[in-house]
Amino acid sequence: MTTGTVTPNLQANVEAARRRRARMAEEQRLNKMVRVLVTPEGAELHLKLATAAERAGAFAIDVAIQWAIVIASLFGLQAIAGPFGLGAGTNIAFAFWLVFFFFVRNFYYIFFELGRKAATPGKRALGLRVISRDGGRLTANAVLARNFTREIEIGLPVQFLLMGGDQLGAWIALFGLLWSGIFLFFPVFNKDKMRVGDLIAGTWVIRAPKAQLLTDISQVVIKAPRTSLFNFSTEQADAYGIHELHVLEDVLRQSTPEIKAQVAARIRTKIGWVMVPGETDIAFLEAYYATLRRRLEQRMLMGDRKTDKYDVRK
């Protein structure tokens, strides 16, 4: 990345180097969230831990659902017991509702996490699931352990927050809040994003969203008859690396025609491509994608991963 000439180019290079460093730092940060699980077949699965923010989001959804259940059941009870007035039935119904409330409060998570998807509705909505840290099966004991501690992680700080009263009480509440805050913010402060419950149950929460298998972009090129239009030289195919290939894949899969046109223009300048008659941006990008991927995959087979365009080892 050294440049000899002091031109406006230099500034652009400095900017590019800064961006590259930022990108690599981000990659490293994401890699820290990956845990490798070796299956009995000897294959590696890369599991991505859920972030604290995702966990909090899932929890918020679950709490909303719990409240909805509790309130709906209370109204339902009132509707049934209402016509009979404050008679004998009301108290018994209320007694059952109290027990029901206890079970919704404490067993909502357990019920869903023992299920096939090992996730509550909130976790499912965000594509999360609970797994055992050692990769073995998630036992009922573990699910119980991780959920019985919820009371001190969430309930305790809330209780201290609502406490108060005289000066002494306020001091106790403040101290209690700080103390119980340790439990509440536990997931933020450890690298595995574990709650206290996860810690004592030997579990953690991973992101396992369902991905769709899309069509291979190079397929279009292979099947199209016009591919002979594009004959890129080896130098042109060596202009970019794996990072740019992946960015190009994203651009082709999900960006607007304007962005595609801009990207095509930049690549043409970079590799010094002269437009041939009848060439469209998309056809050019797809053809270049296929060429670049072929070149990079060939090099990868020889044990040579060209990470990005700055990687100029021969």
Place this chain on the structure above:
Amino acid sequence: MSDMLKSYRFREEREADWRKLDLILTRAENSGVKRMSDEDMTALPHLYRQAVSSLSVARSISLDQNVITYLEGLCTRAYFFVYGARTTMGERMAQFLRADWPEAVRGAVFSTILAALFLFGGAALAFFLCLQDMDWYWTINGHSFFETRTPDASYETLRATIYTEPGDVGQDQLSAFSSYLFNNNAQIALFAFALGFAFGIPTAWLLVWNGVILGSMYAVFWDKGLGYEFTGWLLIHGVTELFAIVLAGAGGFVIGGAVAFPGRRSRLASARDAGRKAATIAMGCVLMLIIAALLEGFGRQLINSDTVRYSIAATTLVIWMGYFYLPRRRTSA
């Protein structure tokens, strides 16, 4: 473009199998293992192994991000399905009642004794303090307008709270009250378990505090010469309830001990094993408290004879002791 990309050919050859595995998994996740066809069941292990090996190969030859992300997700789902628990809820419950629960309780004898000492030590302390000077009762419980069972109450008032006269108080109100108590007790039990994580210190405090309240109440009745009657009233469900609270505290101490003194193992591994055992105990406590609430809500109000109350209390004690501590043959499961 004379020849196809290697990675493209690789994908083309295996794609149909990946999609088949995806379909089987989706079906199984949505409608359950039991409804899977035999054909799917036999195809699954083969398809799973193929997908896993595809993933390894794809990582080394393909630069198609989408393929790798897809395979990663597919293999993860398949792995947890193939190696996950296939037991139903009913089987899990049976296993819990038959083996896991009593085993976990038996394994925590020392913690159980410790928890019992804290609870009953607190009770004894408050009991003797209150007998010496009834002002202690007010220090401990504070002044509550609703509480009728105080040192100021007369013998008759106190006696009336122990026995239900026919047509005296509505049965339904009492059962509502007992379900309220169940809520409270069960929440305390879970708290005692969870607080064990802080080295068991809050658990000990919680046990002592509950003991102190019990002891001060006991002193009020004892002072008025109602000790025998109160014991019967208390123990008909109290054997089960107090046992449950002691066990919940024991669960807390199991975790606290494992976190504070992990021994040769790592703190994390030690906490994990203890946590799972203690959670089993805590789950059992909730069940015991449900039974206690039933005994309290119905048994106590319907049975007004001291002898019957005592014999029920003794029976429950024998049953729980036998269930937890009698040696039994190990089941292979």
